[in-house]
Amino acid sequence: MSEQRVTTDELIVLLDAEGRAAGTAPKAPSHHESTPLHLAFSCYLTDDAGRVLITQRAHGKASFPSVWTNSCCGHPAPGESLREAVSRRVATELGLRAEALTLVLPEFRYRATAASGLVENELCPVVRAAAAGELRPHPEEVxxxxxxxxxxxxxxxxxxxxSPWFRSQMEWLAPLGAPATWPAAPPELLPPAITW
Structure with a gap:
C-alpha cells in the first residue's frame, strides 16, 4: 500500500442541533474557542487476539496533542459515507485496512476544551473494525x-x-464487555448528515 498523504485543506460537515448537514467549512480554521458542531467519528481497531489498537496523538497536533486515545478519529468529507471515512482515515493515519466494520454508538456526541482553549464539538459515531495489513503510523498524526x-x-x-472523548466513550463501551461482544447498532440512528 502506498503511503497516504495528510491533507491540510479538508472540509468538515457542519451540523444543526438535530444532526442535519448545515454547510461545510475548512477543518483547521474551524477548530478554535467556539468550534461549531460538526461531524466526526471514532474507530476502535481490533486484532485476531481481541486486542485494541490504542494510539497517542502526535505531539504537534493542534487539537489535543499527545493524549492517548482510541485507534483512529476523523471527519467524514462532504458526501462521504461513514464506512468510507473510517477506511480512508485508518489508511492515512495507520497504514492499515479497516475490515468488518460495525456501527456501535451511532449517536455519540461530546464537547471538550483542550489546554490551549481549542474546543472540539462533535457528533461522533463510534465504529469497531478489524485491522488488516502492516501497522505504519503516520508521524504527523500518531x-x-x-x-x-x-x-x-x-x-x-x-x-x-x-482523551476526553475516549473517557466519555468508555462510559458506554466498558459495560458492553470486550469489543467482540459489542452489539451492532441500527444505522437509522446515525445523524441525518451521514449514511452508513
Missing part, C-alpha cells in the same frame, strides 16, 4: 500505537493522559 487487551483499555479511561 506518536505511538500499541495493541492492548481490553482490561488495559478500560484502565486507561481513568488516566489523565486519556
Amino acid at each position: 506518536a505511538t500505537a500499541e495493541w492492548r487487551d481490553w482490561d488495559a483499555c478500560v484502565k486507561l479511561a481513568d488516566h489523565p493522559s486519556a
